[in-house]
Structures are given as structure tokens and as C-alpha cells.
Amino acid sequence: MAGLVGAVPSLALLLLIATGTAAPAAGALALLATILAALLLARAWVGTLLGLEAALRAAAEGRPAPPRAPLLPVASGVAESAARLARSLAEREALVARLRRADAAIIEALPDPLLVLAEDRRPLRANAAARSFFGTDAGRDGADDTADTAAFLRHPRIAGAVDRALAEGTPQSAEAMLPVPVARDLSTQVIPLNPPLSDGGRLLVVLADRTQARAAERMRADFVANASHELRTPLASIIGFVETLRGPAAGDPEASTRFLAIIAEQADRMRRLIEDLLGLSRIEMTEHQAPTGEARLDALARDETAAMAPILASRNVTLNLDLAPATAVPADPGQLAQVLRNLLENAVRHGREGGTVTLSVRSLAAREGSLPPGVLLRIADDGPGIAREHIPRLTERFYRVDSGRSRSAGGTGLGLAIVKHIVSHHRGQLLIESEPGQGTTMRVWLPGR
Numbered sequence: 001m002a003g004l005v006g007a008v009p010s011l012a013l014l015l016l017i018a019t020g021t022a023a024p025a026a027g028a029l030a031l032l033a034t035i036l037a038a039l040l041l042a043r044a045w046v047g048t049l050l051g052l053e054a055a056l057r058a059a060a061e062g063r064p065a066p067p068r069a070p071l072l073p074v075a076s077g078v079a080e081s082a083a084r085l086a087r088s089l090a091e092r093e094a095l096v097a098r099l100r101r102a103d104a105a106i107i108e109a110l111p112d113p114l115l116v117l118a119e120d121r122r123p124l125r126a127n128a129a130a131r132s133f134f135g136t137d138a139g140r141d142g143a144d145d146t147a148d149t150a151a152f153l154r155h156p157r158i159a160g161a162v163d164r165a166l167a168e169g170t171p172q173s174a175e176a177m178l179p180v181p182v183a184r185d186l187s188t189q190v191i192p193l194n195p196p197l198s199d200g201g202r203l204l205v206v207l208a209d210r211t212q213a214r215a216a217e218r219m220r221a222d223f224v225a226n227a228s229h230e231l232r233t234p235l236a237s238i239i240g241f242v243e244t245l246r247g248p249a250a251g252d253p254e255a256s257t258r259f260l261a262i263i264a265e266q267a268d269r270m271r272r273l274i275e276d277l278l279g280l281s282r283i284e285m286t287e288h289q290a291p292t293g294e295a296r297l298d299a300l301a302r303d304e305t306a307a308m309a310p311i312l313a314s315r316n317v318t319l320n321l322d323l324a325p326a327t328a329v330p331a332d333p334g335q336l337a338q339v340l341r342n343l344l345e346n347a348v349r350h351g352r353e354g355g356t357v358t359l360s361v362r363s364l365a366a367r368e369g370s371l372p373p374g375v376l377l378r379i380a381d382d383g384p385g386i387a388r389e390h391i392p393r394l395t396e397r398f399y400r401v402d403s404g405r406s407r408s409a410g411g412t413g414l415g416l417a418i419v420k421h422i423v424s425h426h427r428g429q430l431l432i433e434s435e436p437g438q439g440t441t442m443r444v445w446l447p448g449r
């Protein structure tokens with residue numbers, strides 16, 4: 001460097017001295033000065049270049065520039081620009097990392113189960129919902145490779161949708177029924193990702209569990225079938241008897257009286273059924289909003305039992321009352337009267353003819369067993385009781401243990417369904433205890449004092 005910078009002037013001076021144009025002494029002095037200046041200049045440049053190199057390396061590695069001897073002004077400008085560039089690159093990198101973390105967090109938090117698949121259909125990622133859906137360890141956020149995930153991806157409809165999504169590059173959907181570990185109805189969307197995710201994710205598989213919705217649809221269909229069946233039976237009998245009255249029994253006053261009584265009874269049965277169904281749908285409609293009033297349960301119980309006198313007498317049932325002051329709050333008195341009526345009617349109708357029914361009402365000042373403070377209604381009979389396997393299903397609409405016997409007793413199987421809806425509307429609990437041959441005890445706990 002020094003040689004290059006100093007060579008030309010030095011050679012010129014040497015030529016001048018050699019040709020005698022310059023005086024030897026002055027020429028030698030000039031030569032010395034030139035060489036010295038060249039050396040100094042070269043040193044300054046080498047230092048600057050080394051400094052610049054160090055500064056650029058530091059910038060590239062994202063470190064602050066090391067303190068150094070001051071650089072030449074041109075070079076220090078370059079070093080500063082490089083540092084600025086490095087800083088903005090680092091900021092952008094941090095931003096990208098933050099965005100990627102936000103994406104991952106959004107996917108992780110989505111309520112629907114979601115899988116990310118690689119080009120070779122291998123699961124790369126599964127969000128929390130998918131991990132709990134497929135029963136993978138919830139703490140892991142890596143690939144979901146349980147047997148259930150594999151079985152799901154092997155399902156012909158799902159595999160077909162994945163193939164189509166990859167081949168056509170457009171979202172595909174598939175409905176599939178997974179039999180294990182519990183039967184589930186899944187609606188699946190397979191969305192191709194173009195460009196792929198940074199981890200190589202090529203497909204997004206979004207699952208929606210339709211099991212409950214399908215069950216609700218089935219229940220609604222069953223309900224309509226049951227309701228129309230229940231209405232069709234009395235209606236068929238009414239039509240049959242009307243035809244008999246117009247035909248063979250026309251002009252037979254004795255038969256007319258008998259048939260008209262049956263017709264009236266069947267019509268009344270239809271009326272009750274329709275009233276119950278309407279009541280049930282009314283309660284269901286308001287089930288999500290809590291009641292606003294309050295109800296003196298002991299007073300309600302007294303009124304309802306007074307109204308039951310005829311049916312108590314017809315079944316020769318003795319009623320024991322044990323009523324202490326108890327107020328259900330928040331409560332709908334009309335609905336709670338219906339609960340009392342339905343439970344009392346069941347105890348009398350499904351209990352023992354000539355038996356005893358006990359109705360007690362009291363408030364619970366403190367927690368009692370599993371029941372928090374509130375009010376408690378208890379109706380016990382000494383009838384035939386209910387076999388264990390029927391108890392969980394008693395509150396289903398139209399469910400009757402012995403449908404023949406219940407129907408002949410005028411039952412439609414809606415009473416306990418109505419009770420259950422009213423109790424849950426009141427945020428209460430219905431507890432059914434029964435032992436065949438030992439009688440049945442129904443308890444209703446409600447919030448109150």
C-alpha cells in the first residue's frame with residue numbers, strides 16, 4: 001500500500017535527481033518526505049479498512065460496533081449506514097418472529113380442532129382443541145401422532161379430501177363418522193396452504209364435532225314421532241267409536257252412553273297431552289333466563305294437596321304433610337305448583353293403591369350432604385318402586401317404565417320431563433331414589449331460604 005502510494009512520486013523524484021534537474025540534497029529530502037507521507041497515508045487507510053471490516057462484521061452479527069480508533073470520515077459514514085441497516089434488519093426479524101408467535105397462538109387458541117399437515121400428509125402441528133379431541137397429551141404442542149389421529153387421517157373420506165385438496169389446490173370438505181374411542185360425527189374442512197407455512201405445513205385440517213347437533217336432530221325427530229304416535233292412539237279410538245255410534249250402535253242408548261264416555265275420556269287425554277307439550281315448549285323457551293319472583297313452597301304444597309283430594313280418594317291414598325316455612329327465590333310460583341302437582345300425581349297414581357304418600361317441605365339453613373343451603377321438597381310413596389335401570393331415563397319425554405300400565409292410568413310420560421325442565425330453569429336439582437318394592441322418593445332442591 002505504502003509502496004503503491006509512494007512509488008510514483010518517488011520514481012519521479014529519483015528521475016529528477018538522476019537527470020540533475022533537482023539538487024541531490026533537496027531531492028533526497030523530498031524523497032524522504034514523500035516516502036514518510038506515503039507510509040502515514042497507508043497506515044491510516046489500513047486502520048480504517050480494518051475498522052470498517054470489524055464494524056460490518058459486528059453489524060452482520062447484530063452486535064454494537066466495537067470501539068476503535070476514529071475512522072476516516074468516508075469510511076465512518078459507510079460503517080454507520082451498515083449498522084443502521086443491520087439494526088432495521090434485526091427489528092424486522094423480531095417482528096416476523098412476533099407475528100409467527102401470534103399466528104401460532106391464534107391457531108392454538110381456536111376452539112375448533114385443527115391439524116397442520118406436511119406435503120406427505122404427516123401431521124406437523126395440532127392445536128389444543130385437536131389434542132384434547134384426539135386425546136394427546138395436552139402439554140405437548142408438537143405433532144399429533146396418536147393412533148386416533150392416524151385413524152382419522154386414514155378414514156377414506158378424509159384421505160380422499162386431503163388428496164383432492166393437494167391435487168386441485170382448492171378447499172375440500174368431508175363428513176365422516178369416527179367409531180373410536182367414542183362414536184363421533186365429524187364435519188371436516190381441508191384447506192391447502194399456498195405458499196406453505198414456514199414449518200412446511202401444506203394443509204390445514206379443521207374439524208367440527210357435529211355429534212351433539214346430530215343427536216339433537218335425532219331427538220327432535222323422535223319427539224315428533226312420539227308426539228304424533230301418542231296423539232294418534234286416542235284419535236283412532238275416537239274415530240272408531242264415532243263410526244260405531246253412527247253404524248251398528250245407532251239407536252242403542254246404552255251403547256251410546258258407554259261409547260260417548262270413552263270418547264270424552266280419549267278427547268280429554270288428547271287435550272292433556274297437547275297442554276303438556278305446549279307447557280314443555282314454553283318452559284324450554286324460557287329455560288335460559290332465570291325466574292324473577294319468589295314462591296312460598298309450604299303454601300303452594302297446601303293448595304296443591306287440597307286440589308288433589310278427589311284423586312287421593314279414588315286411589316284410597318293417605319297423605320301425610322310435613323310443611324315448614326320455605327321460600328324458593330328466585331322462583332316462578334306457577335311452575336313450582338306444576339312440579340308439586342306432577343310429583344304428587346305420580347306418587348298417587350304409580351304408588352300403591354291404599355298406600356301412604358308423604359310430602360315434606362323445609363328450608364336448609366346449612367349444607368346437608370351434597371345439598372347446599374336452600375329449600376327442599378320431598379315426596380315419598382310406599383308403592384312398587386322403580387328398577388334401577390329406568391331411573392336415569394325417567395325424565396326423558398314419553399318415557400314410561402310400564403307404558404301399558406301408565407297409559408291405562410292416563411299417563412303420557414311427560415310429567416317428569418316437565419319437572420326436570422322447571423327444576424333446571426330454577427337452577428335446582430331433582431334427585432330420584434327408588435328401590436323396587438320399597439317405594440319411591442323424589443326430592444327437589446331449589447335455591448331459596
Ligand SMILES: Nc1ncnc2c1ncn2[C@@H]1O[C@H](COP(=O)(O)OP(=O)(O)OP(=O)(O)O)[C@@H](O)[C@H]1O
Pocket residue numbers: 276342346347350351381383384385386394399400401402406407410411412413414415416417440
Ligand atoms: N312415584 C313413582 N313410583 C313408581 N313409578 C313412577 C313414579 N313416578 C314416576 N314413575 C314412573 O316414571 C314414568 C314417567 O313418569 P312421568 O310423570 O314422566 O309420566 P306419567 O306419569 O306416565 O305421565 P304424565 O305424568 O305425563 O301424565 C311413569 O310412567 C312411571 O312408570
Ligand SMILES: [Mg+2]
Pocket residue numbers: 342345346411413414415416
Ligand atoms: Mg306423571
